[in-house]
Amino acid sequence: MTPRSPASIRSRLDFWQAASGACLALFVLVHLILEGSVVLSPTITDGIGWFLEATYAAQIAAPCIVALILFHFWIAARKFPLRSGELGIFIDHAKALKDPDTWLWLVQVVTAVVILAGAFFHVYTVMTDMPITVQGASQRLHNGWLLFHAVFLPSVILHTGIGIWRLAVKYGFCVKAQRDKWRKCIYIGMGCYLLLGVLALTRVWFQI
């Protein structure tokens, strides 16, 4: 092994940002599918909830996911336009350039902040209101959490979709020749997940 200078620890952050982002994206894709099972039948969702609780998967995974979100945010935040004037420069640049991918990065920054705050509340309310049931979720929605989900769900889907797109582009999995195809798939995927999420929320809302 070649010895590395301390500065190289910082250069490994990109790898961990990508790795943690990929894990979180995978989690979101599976989580939303499992949640979306309520569209077929609330019994299926209750069954999944029971299984995840009985095997302690939910109790173990929830804090791990929050920790992973914090870790991912902490690493990715080094790219945030937080230093003096950076945000203004970037917005002016995006306005002048009129390039969709430049704007999408700002969307990712905004949704990252929404997710960081939202994920904590989401996990806290669900994990302190066990068992996980569709009935319980419905009650929470009627108690004012519908607005939260109306913001949180699109933020998560947008951040995940754009994140997967960026990961593929940055690491060369999506090359120039395939870019249009990838972009189309990502947009369709985000649309499908959003539709599934809206249908699931509607189904849960009318569960009571």
Place this chain on the structure above:
Amino acid sequence: MGRKLTFEIFRYAPLDPLSKPHMQTFVLEEHPSMTLFIALNMIRETQDATLQFDFCCRAGICGSCGMVINGRPGLACHTQTIDLPDHISLHPLPVFKLLGDLSVDTGTWFRNVGKKIESWIHTSKAFDPAAQEDRMDNDLATKIFELDRCIECGCCVAACGTARMREDFMGATAINRMARFYIDPRDNRTPADFYDLIGDDNGVFGCMGLLACDSVCPKKLPLHDQLGIMRRMVSVESVRGILPEFIRKKLAGSCGCHSKA
């Protein structure tokens, strides 16, 4: 009668203490096949002889006439007015040192970044002027030539959101240059050497995948594909000793590029 084109051009002479940055309007009649290069020369010849802008080859080869055209970096000589609306705004390329009006100093920037990335062949082989040159596979020579087509106009740097925010970011052009040496068998540098040169947030990890470099490159270079290849190679190198070696080698094997490991 051609269209009446209104040019709004950034004017500022940094060396003149009385000069203040402002936009100046010029009106010009459009001619068939008019490029921005022709239009700017007409303005300078007929309306304002003090207008500063750079040009040399008029054919998209020298990279001198890069400027921001209606918000997007491009080459004046490559841009036909017919492709633009009636109102055309022209600014100098950001990031680079402004010399005056639309003229910027890209040379110093490229020289500095070239030194930073050691943009030359590193070899231990002694040069023998009498010996025949080593033969190279034609496909590989074509690949190297493709990446060598960069004219250093600076458009990709000016279009890059990261470069706009962080002045130390070396930009797609430098990574493309590194990719050119990475595939060149005459360069003896290993992935570890490339990692030391570009493996930080000022280098390949600074790229946020905004793709604007690709969209504006006048030579249509696959800049982001090269960024992807180099990022994977350097990332895999960055976790040497952390990831199990068989996983790391597998990732390195799928790098999609000529491996020097």
